[in-house]
Amino acid sequence: MIRVLVVDDEQLVRSGLRLILEAAPDITVVGEAADGAAALVEAYRLRPDVVLLDVRMPGTDGLTAAPRVVAAGPKVIMLTTFDLDEYVHRALRAGAVGFLLKDTPPRELAAAVRTVAVGQAMLAPTVTRRLISSFAERGPARRTAARQQLDLLTDRELEIVREVARGHANAEIARRLAMSEATVKAHVSRALAKLQLANRVQVAILVHDADLL
Structure with missing residues (x-):
């Protein structure tokens, strides 16, 4: 419940x-x-x-x-x-x-x-x-800081968090990237831990701040 x-x-x-x-x-x-x-x-x-x-x-x-x-x-x-x-x-x-x-x-x-x-x-x-x-802060300093933070991720993790920032759920990301939903979930969890973020919304904001879409 x-x-x-x-x-x-x-x-x-x-x-x-x-x-x-x-x-x-x-x-x-x-x-x-x-x-x-x-x-x-x-x-x-x-x-x-x-x-x-x-x-x-x-x-x-x-x-x-x-x-x-x-x-x-x-x-x-x-x-x-x-x-x-x-x-x-x-x-x-x-x-x-x-x-x-x-x-x-x-x-x-x-x-x-x-x-x-x-x-x-x-x-x-x-x-x-x-x-x-609309409201992500995309000034040069913010963009540079966001990209430096995202450098902590592997190429695959970065690919997945960009999909998160586009608003895609795990199942949709799995279909788009030809991987299992469990694998996507594991990558998202590892990315959150590396970036020290609480949830997917914060990841999405960071990707937008980095201007990676």
């Missing part, structure tokens, strides 16, 4: 998300919080697998809370509207693994939670990948 904590300052939104998620047989909402400070307390108390964290809330907002909640252990998905700004990029760098629009269809919401729970990032073409490509 996937344990989810829902964080939003609007009770109606929290109730709606709970209703949608608990209709799935493999997902349970273990708690709710109305701001980032309460989210951090509940993340440590309830130990959820996934936290849905609203970007903007009174008091401690989602952007401020994101790195602290990530440090508590759960995977974090930001809840937001379509009008995203560069501050959301801070949350990606802090370890959030993706974004959901608040009007995401119920089936897609549950699928997103499942995807994140097993360690994959939300690189939806309409949201997260667009953010990464």
